[in-house]
Amino acid sequence: MNAHERPGGLPDPPVTVLVVDDEELTRTGLRALLSTKPGLAVIGEATDGAEVLPLVERLRPDVVLMDVRMPDVDGIEATRRLRAALPDPPKVIVITTFENDEHVYDALRVGASGFIRKRAPSQQIAHAIRLVASGDSVLFPEAVRRLAAARPVRRDAPTGRVAALTGREIEILRLMAKGLSNQEAATALRVSLETIKTHMGNVLTKLDAGNRTQAVVMAYEAGLLSPGSNDR
Structure with a gap:
């Protein structure tokens, strides 16, 4: 097949x-x-x-x-x-x-x-x-990072929704900001692909984001991710 x-x-x-x-x-x-x-x-x-x-x-x-x-x-x-x-x-x-x-x-x-x-x-x-x-x-992480670095943290950024993220969800969001796929993130964290998908689903729900790219942009705008530090 x-x-x-x-x-x-x-x-x-x-x-x-x-x-x-x-x-x-x-x-x-x-x-x-x-x-x-x-x-x-x-x-x-x-x-x-x-x-x-x-x-x-x-x-x-x-x-x-x-x-x-x-x-x-x-x-x-x-x-x-x-x-x-x-x-x-x-x-x-x-x-x-x-x-x-x-x-x-x-x-x-x-x-x-x-x-x-x-x-x-x-x-x-x-x-x-x-x-x-x-x-x-x-997601081209370097290009998005450069674009985010040129923008100030937005006053209307969803900081309350970002604050609701757990430590694990933030960790996964940072991997997504580096351009990792769901499978690559699962390998990096030594968890199953389904676990990654579940966490990402929770991230999207909490941030009211349509997809993970939008979630990454929202995290940059709220100051959760720092384009200057590469969040490594």
Whole structure:
């Protein structure tokens, strides 16, 4: 049985993707690249963030590959609208020209699962899509740390919710901030994968975060994680 088959020989349904970018060349290029990747299917395109919510409600994609900078409604606002309007919104990966784009950080704050550069290899983009579709996140720890270091601790940060985290939950959150996957964190702490998933579920619930990337950003903003010290 291969990686894209279910028990009984039935193929897994493809991960469906909505591509959002105001540049036609970028949309066309992404659709062409992703069409060659097994297990992925681009089911729609949008040229502006204002089109995203109606298209998502109609097409129900698993993942939205979203340009962070668009002239009318940008990727930040479009991501915010998805989370506000839908009880189970699709995962969002923002795409950007520069990984140090401050708009990327804002997109992560409102619930994007991660980000990737437009010029990343197609295999890396495909891997990122599969990763977030499976419930993980695409986190480039050094880039997020640099972006967090340029921001002051927010006065409206959820310090009360952060204070509710246990020592073990904070330890796991720090590993996530370093870019470790759930399995890598389980190996590092010598616990089961299910234990890690349980703790991360508790973290997300306590912080009211949509995914672990957003939880890491919230921890930076509340001062729980310090970008200057690398939290090692």
